[in-house]
Amino acid sequence: MTTNPTPLVPPTAAPAAGRPADAERPPLRILLTILELAALGVVGSAVLGILSAALGVGLGMLFVLGAGVFVLLGLVYALYGVAWFEVRRVGDLYAQDLTDLQWRPRTRPGFWGWVRNVARQSIDGRMWKVILNFVLAAVAGTIVLRLAWGAVWSGFTAFAPLTGRGEVEGPWGSLIATPWAPLVGILGVLASLAGIVGLALLHRTLSRSLVIPDRAAQLSEQVRTTSAQREGAVRAADLERTRIERDLHDGVQPRLVSVGMTLGLAQQKIDTDPVAAKALIDEAHTSTKAAITELRQLARGIHTSVLDDRGLDAALSALAGRSHIPVQLDVRIEPGVTGAGSGCRDAEAAVYFAIAESLTNAAKHSRASECRIVVRSRDGGLWARVEDNGMGGAQVQPGGGLDGITNRILAAGGTFRLDSPAGGPTSLEVMVPCAS
Structure with missing residues (x-):
């Protein structure tokens, strides 16, 4: 049989000393956020496409000899890997020491125990919240790339009068008179950059809500963890005390009582039967060494x-x-x-x-x-x-x-x-x- 594991999630640690806090150097933090969103706009979209395709294949093959089940089980592992990466990425980006995403421990052996374990992981709330943050970050990254291209286009538009043309092409097929092109280009650059910065700030807010636990949740988890540890320590100490009492009562104590009785008999016979008294003393000596050995083993069980x-x-x-x-x-x-x-x-x-x-x-x-x-x-x-x-x-x-x-x-x-x-x-x- 398999016992249910006794997990104890360690409390989320505070930021390490010397590590820059999220509030420090905001321009650099925003720049790093923008760069990561741009990367996710490319890589994240591809990852989401692969995951969506795997979901479709798994559901489509679900009734074909059950082959789709294995695809869906593999999809859970892929989602877990993406979520694990997302926790690490957000933690490093915002200088937060986040607890890594943990795979749920197995509670039953064998093949069906493994299937049940994967199924339990597929409904893990924290994993899905992190996946949602990854999806939103990938969408925001795609928009950031579009806005970046818009900023570049607006920059070129601002210099349209240098071309000598009467009109320049604007968004959605419109035409802009060349004298207005610098104003439109500058406004376009400012609007694009503002949108990019706004998406970076929005990503920070969403990540704090979905990935980074709030202070109240952290304190609540710490209280729960501390209470569980205290109960375990009290229970362990009580069991250890009971074990020591049992070992002393059942082992060392009877042996010492026997040593005392043997020495008493030897004392009575030492004058009338010295040979028997010597044999009793030897027996008591042997029992004393055995009691010392038992006490040593008992002490080793308490502390080595x-x-x-x-x-x-x-x-x-x-x-x-x-x-x-x-x-x-x-x-x-x-x-x-x-x-x-x-x-x-x-x-x-x-x-x-x-x-x-x-x-x-x-x-x-x-x-x-x-x-x-x-x-x-x-x-x-x-x-x-x-x-x-x-x-x-x-x-x-x-x-x-x-x-x-x-x-x-x-x-x-x-x-x-x-x-x-x-x-x-x-x-x-x-x-x-x-x-x-």
């Missing part, structure tokens, strides 16, 4: 020192070395993403404990013969995938290990996805952003 001393790669290598299941470890993290001062300490800890709990669950329940762990630095954070070839059927149970993973990842502001159909394999993916 190697993670701070040598980083995530070394900590995972040590974890894989202690695993009862053979582990293939593939860790590729960009230099500077982790380590002291990187802002990724919480992300490293969350990923480490998620992997550790996954290996523990696999060893206890999955009957797996091998496990593969992949860790990558991605989108300013850490992405990890744990997969085993076990029997599958893993579920998130309240108070269980997977529930602890979910809440720990949620508290760190990340996403969690479990895919475990009956019969296996089981895969778990987590994505945790690094603190800025």
Whole structure:
């Protein structure tokens, strides 16, 4: 079975320090907007033509052995790509650190799970708002090109008296007397330039409305995100406390009680039966070392020192070395993403404990013969995938290990996805952003 992922959209960040704000250098910003609109007038029109043709082909072939379905599914990917580009373009143009458009995570495995995932993406509201902004920008760009040509034509018209002709051709086949040509040409240039600037300002307004979230929406999203993180942190801490209490009560405490009773018996026999007393002391010594080992493992479950001393790669290598299941470890993290001062300490800890709990669950329940762990630095954070070839059927149970993973990842502001159909394999993916 597949659990619903627990997505947590990070709050839209404020403009980075030192980056020019949208309100700064307005002439340059307007000029860049005009240039981009002109480019979209050429490229955007072609893209819209291709997308429209794909839509027509998909609908036309919909009832021809269902082939049109695959064309429409491919169209969704194309629309997503255009929307992703548009978010990046508007963010760079107006110096806004916008959250990239995110593809909706899959909630079911298999072919029909993929189809359902694409269908859910096709009704994503944010994607369609961004597509609308792209369409309007392409239309505005086409008009900008026309106005630019009108400005050039008006400029030539203003110098018509130099040709010595009595009349010059005007718009829509009209004729303009040469003495009036300079005035008409100047007015045409001014009107064309005013129209171009007006379209640039209109594009800015529409982009702010359709692509750039308003301040109230940002604050609302930040409140929702913070509340979800706080609830996850509280739940994770409660589960961790319960686990520690259970481990102490079921493991270390009975062993220490046994050590105390054994030493008491040894004390009673030390005068009458020194050999038996020595054997009891040896037994107590062995039990004490075992209790120390259990306490060390318990402490490692709370905090692992190697993670701070040598980083995530070394900590995972040590974890894989202690695993009862053979582990293939593939860790590729960009230099500077982790380590002291990187802002990724919480992300490293969350990923480490998620992997550790996954290996523990696999060893206890999955009957797996091998496990593969992949860790990558991605989108300013850490992405990890744990997969085993076990029997599958893993579920998130309240108070269980997977529930602890979910809440720990949620508290760190990340996403969690479990895919475990009956019969296996089981895969778990987590994505945790690094603190800025």
